[in-house]
Amino acid sequence: MRVLYYNLRKVINILKNEGMYRGLRIIKSKVLRGTKKVLIKRDINEFYSYILLKENPPKIKYKKGDCIRIAWFIPDFGIGSGGHLNIFRFVHLLEKNYKVRSDIYICGNTQWRDTKTLKEIVNKYFFETNANYYILNTPEKIYEINQVYDLAIATSWQTAYYVRAFGECSQKAYFVQDFEPYFYPKGSNYAFAEETYRFNFYGITAGTWLKEKLSNSYGMKCESFSFSYDKDIYKRKKRRDPEKTRIFFYSRPPTDRRGFELGLLALSVYCENNPETEVVMAGWDVSEYEIPFKHLNAGIVKIEELPDLYSQCDVALILSFTNLSLLPLELLASGCPVIINEGSNNSWIDNNKNLLVYTKATTSSINESLEKVLKNKEYRESLILNSEKFLEETSWSKEVDKVYKFIVSILEEK
Structure with a gap:
């Protein structure tokens, strides 16, 4: 009874805070995640179909132009996702500080209604960007993208398989914020995640620990950025009851x-x-x-x-x-x-x-x-x-500057 009461309370809170339409989509998403193991056992080929996408090398020869065009391939997200906050921060600052234009592709199903809603959510809860948004709700749609880019960037191990299959670009990179094989016990998912570091993408890593790990263990050519914080938000506030521990x-x-x-x-x-x-x-x-x-x-x-x-x-x-x-x-x-x-x-x-x-x-x-x-x-x-x-x-601007210079260097590499 206690578990039932707890789950019912969570459902009510989601509907109250998110509204009926989006609330129901979130609840559906959580239920599907909770039954993921059952779905995997029933249809492994469908669940992991993106892993079987045919590899395509970059087909586009880089030509220096007025701006750099980047395609970011990201997994679905919820409001408050720290990993996505960093992705959208870099998209925003690259647009703001340099001549960079980005498009963002959601890989797999999304809880958001459509691309218009996606853009509104990102601009409201993360960072404002001028990016166009696209939803690849089946892996095969990677072959239907009819635009060309200077750089395609994977942002998780699942999206790396999409980028491996995408050929309409000059170079491919991997925005790595953690060593994702460690998210799983040794097994299939560990192997699937680890294999993406052997795709010969350029690595853009969160910190030197990842840079050294990917360079030394997998031979990836990497540049790292360090961390900062939002100086407009994080400041010391008045302590109301200093006598308490x-x-x-x-x-x-x-x-x-x-x-x-x-x-x-x-x-x-x-x-x-x-x-x-x-x-x-x-x-x-x-x-x-x-x-x-x-x-x-x-x-x-x-x-x-x-x-x-x-x-x-x-x-x-x-x-x-x-x-x-x-x-x-x-x-x-x-x-x-x-x-x-x-x-x-x-x-x-x-x-x-x-x-x-x-x-x-x-x-x-x-x-x-x-x-x-x-x-x-x-x-x-x-x-x-x-x-x-x-x-x-x-500062985040200093860290984005490192990444921008690395992007330019790999695009201009002979």
Whole structure:
């Protein structure tokens, strides 16, 4: 009964927040995702038909013109998708700062009604772009595209198979934000994802960890961009109740690489010994979980509300077992120091190892780090001071400039 009540409440909230038409499409999409394994077993050939698309090499000879034309191939998305936020950020800034024109192709079915709705959603919830939008609701439609581009860019392992089959371009690239084979246990999906790094695309990677991994293990020619944050949004806000001790925990139970179980166990131990501590849990609705400590279930928070939420916390626990997320810099800019699990996948952004607090991925080590930060106010403030110069110097425009120069270099490569 409890599960039924929880699911019914989620359905009501979706319909209330999204409206009847889009709400029903979202619910349908979630149901289909929930039954994906059944669908795969029944018709593997249909589900994975994009993998069998015939490879086509680039057919168009690059001619330097008034602008660079790029085709971005992306998976479907929902409002709040961090990976898509970065994709649309780069589309927007390449258009704004350089002579670049982009078109965007959704690979597979989409929850959005049509291309007009797609454009409206992107402009409202992500970034305004001048891009045209197209929906490839069957893989074979890749062969029906009647436009030519200087560059075709894949943005996920599934879309890489579409780009491999697309020949109406001069070069092909791969916008890689994480090592996607790690999203799966060793098996078919792991193999499908890993194989895309052998497609001989140029790599545009989020950070040096991915650049080195793809270059060393798969021979990809890569350029990396670093992370920044939106300086108009993320700023330190007034702390309303400084006498309270509060921990922010990025909580994503359905995303294994975010270490929800480890974080929850570690926080349970810490809060048992420090019962006055409150934990702010954001990133997902965790109301269906038994949480044995004082907490706020913030769920999925609007971007414009995040800086205030972060500013009310003394420290953040962010766990990531693949590539670093964008959250640490956004938290630091909001005055909240960050504890994160150690590893080159997370520390690549921190050359001097003084931006973040690194912990082993154990409950005891996490508790030691929490004790160190929360029991020493001077140490907490020093972490924020250490980050100020880095935060001041970083910008998304600088990172997009690196990517633009790399695009020009691969197009002009003989």
